[in-house]
Amino acid sequence: MLHVNRRIKDMLGSTTLAITARAKELAVQGHDVVNFAAGEPDFDTPDFIKKAGIKAIENGATKYTPSIGTQELREAIAAKFQKDNGLVYKPSQIVVSCGAKHSLFNIIQVLVDDGDEVIFQSPYWVSYPEMVKAAGGKSVVIPTDAASGFKITPDSLKKHITPKTKILIINSPSNPTGVMYHKEELAKIAEICVAHKIYVISDEIYEKLIYDTNEFTSIASLGREIFDLTLTVNGVSKAYAMTGWRIGYAAGALEIMEYIKKYQDHSTSNPTSISQAAAVEALKASPESIDQMCQVFKKRRDLMLQCLDRVGKLSYIRPEGAFYVFCDFSKVGDATMIAKQILDEVKVAGIPGDGFGAPNYIRFSFATSEARIQEGISRVAKWIAK
Numbered sequence: 001m002l003h004v005n006r007r008i009k010d011m012l013g014s015t016t017l018a019i020t021a022r023a024k025e026l027a028v029q030g031h032d033v034v035n036f037a038a039g040e041p042d043f044d045t046p047d048f049i050k051k052a053g054i055k056a057i058e059n060g061a062t063k064y065t066p067s068i069g070t071q072e073l074r075e076a077i078a079a080k081f082q083k084d085n086g087l088v089y090k091p092s093q094i095v096v097s098c099g100a101k102h103s104l105f106n107i108i109q110v111l112v113d114d115g116d117e118v119i120f121q122s123p124y125w126v127s128y129p130e131m132v133k134a135a136g137g138k139s140v141v142i143p144t145d146a147a148s149g150f151k152i153t154p155d156s157l158k159k160h161i162t163p164k165t166k167i168l169i170i171n172s173p174s175n176p177t178g179v180m181y182h183k184e185e186l187a188k189i190a191e192i193c194v195a196h197k198i199y200v201i202s203d204e205i206y207e208k209l210i211y212d213t214n215e216f217t218s219i220a221s222l223g224r225e226i227f228d229l230t231l232t233v234n235g236v237s238k239a240y241a242m243t244g245w246r247i248g249y250a251a252g253a254l255e256i257m258e259y260i261k262k263y264q265d266h267s268t269s270n271p272t273s274i275s276q277a278a279a280v281e282a283l284k285a286s287p288e289s290i291d292q293m294c295q296v297f298k299k300r301r302d303l304m305l306q307c308l309d310r311v312g313k314l315s316y317i318r319p320e321g322a323f324y325v326f327c328d329f330s331k332v333g334d335a336t337m338i339a340k341q342i343l344d345e346v347k348v349a350g351i352p353g354d355g356f357g358a359p360n361y362i363r364f365s366f367a368t369s370e371a372r373i374q375e376g377i378s379r380v381a382k383w384i385a386k
């Protein structure tokens with residue numbers, strides 16, 4: 001019998017990646033699939049960013065870079081943190097990795113020791129529990145529901161803290177719910193983490209996809225002590241439609257970042273040199289270059305919500321950011337089965353909520369055209385009526 005590492009043997013595959021791959025496969029076979037599974041913008045990477053990649057190849061930027069990323073990119077990231085988030089990190093406190101997923105994985109590997117507890121809420125992004133498992137840690141999940149706005153409260157957080165608590169992961173705006181933590185809420189969470197000396201991983205990958213008048217706050221900006229305890233994670237995938245380029249980054253206390261550097265030195269080395277050069281241009285660009293994509297997402301969100309309202313039996317919390325609507329299917333039936341059936345029978349791909357720790361739900365991504373949103377929800381409505 002195959003014997004594998006005890007930390008890896010119970011690792012689950014990624015539901016998001018599996019369903020997305022299955023939807024693409026069905027489309028290749030000629031089926032007319034409405035893809036609400038996608039966890040990525042459907043837009044093409046903006047031209048000025050592509051050109052920077054091409055120029056990098058032509059100029060010979062095709063060699064190893066420092067493992068933690070080029071000085072130029074780390075300076076651009078430091079400037080971004082200061083300008084957008086009010087965070088003052090030195091370039092030496094920043095490590096660039098192959099996507100925010102890789103940054104999160106590195107941090108968890110470095111900080112979590114056998115038996116250490118990592119707190120996050122459900123619904124959670126599918127990869128958090130598996131990353132904690134891979135590090136030998138224990139996930140402590142705080143359940144949240146639609147009634148609590150899918151958010152943890154100071155009380156629920158305090159109840160889950162033990163002497164073994166090492167890290168709290170906060171993801172705002174959230175995948176899969178689109179819910180955001182606002183400044184006052186983050187301040188209360190920060191106070192508790194400071195009092196208990198708990199590190200915070202702030203997954204800010206959807207920072208640039210925020211709708212209406214909602215404002216983004218980085219938890220690390222709320223005081224010196226929480227700044228020192230926070231590892232801020234972000235990347236270019238979602239904001240700049242650059243998922244395939246694989247550039248993410250993390251910033252935090254120098255002492256921790258030096259361990260992350262060593263870990264990355266011996267695993268991936270540097271993320272792709274060409275992608276790094278393109279990311280510099282992305283981060284230096286004016287906000288208008290991406291505002292337009294955000295406006296389009298907002299229109300699609302409004303449309304998807306309108307279409308869902310007409311279905312009747314489905315409920316959701318209005319997403320404030322990201323590009324997902326997390327739909328409660330409990331009035332219709334077993335959501336895990338339904339996700340499978342609507343893909344097989346009417347070719348609509350959504351991600352079942354069990355992978356996010358919320359089995360009554362299906363996640364629909366609105367990172368697709370208005371026509372496809374109308375078509376997809378109408379297929380679901382007809383399927384339910386039948």
Ligand code: PMP
Binds near residue numbers: 101125205
């Ligand atoms: N965090 C969350 C919550 C996400 O949804 C994603 C998307 N895959 C990531 C991190 C990682 O993004 P990437 O690795 O593409 O930067």
Ligand code: GLU
Binds near residue numbers: 014101126175
């Ligand atoms: N974050 C995206 C999603 O949740 C991409 C897939 C993944 O990396 O999990 O669908």
